[in-house]
Amino acid sequence: MTRVVHALGYSLQGLGAAWKFEAAFRQEVILAFVLFPCAFLLANNHIELVLLISSLFWVLIAELINSAVEAVVDRTGTEIHELSGRAKDIASAVVLLSLILLAVVWGIIAWHRFLGS
Template sequence: MQKNTGIKRILLAAKYSWFGLIAAWKHEAAFRQEIIGLVIAVAVALLLDISLIEKAALIGSVLFVITVELMNSAVEAVVDRIGLERHELSGRAKDLGSAAVFVAIGLALLVWASILWTYFI
């Protein structure tokens, strides 16, 4: 089996990533909601009279939530692929993925609150 290298590998990786984003949009309501949140966050961040670093932190924190959501969705897809019967480890894997999203959202809220606090004070 021949391995793809160089630019071909990069292009194939980009194609598979695009397929993943399309699958997330089609099958994951939370992903669609977070993308809408990202659009709003980018608009608000760009309108605020804050530094470029602060804008990047605001937008980056929301992108981090989306990243963790994609990883959580991947875990859930694998667990569901293995089987739909209830199993303690399957439930734990899904709960841990959900907890990761929860923590990422908490971080985003902290970043936004910290920057907006200094903006309005």
């Protein structure tokens, strides 16, 4: 149980660091807080609700991964290196794909809710 408590503490420290040092994470958290209640209004059933909410969490997860990769790459040095750039670009692509997923999920469900048959 002690390990679980410590792991929770480390996770909360990670969330705190992301909030403190990553503007994009703060913006995405605010977006999630705005859209989360909207998901309950938009969803017609529990499956749609799960899709809407999980797409919000995927964006936050992707941003945390991106921030972690950037921190590790920046920690290793300030010189420009092809592999460092590639790692950062790939992590950034994870965020982009999660945002596209968010837009697709929300767009399809909103389309069916307001314009579909």
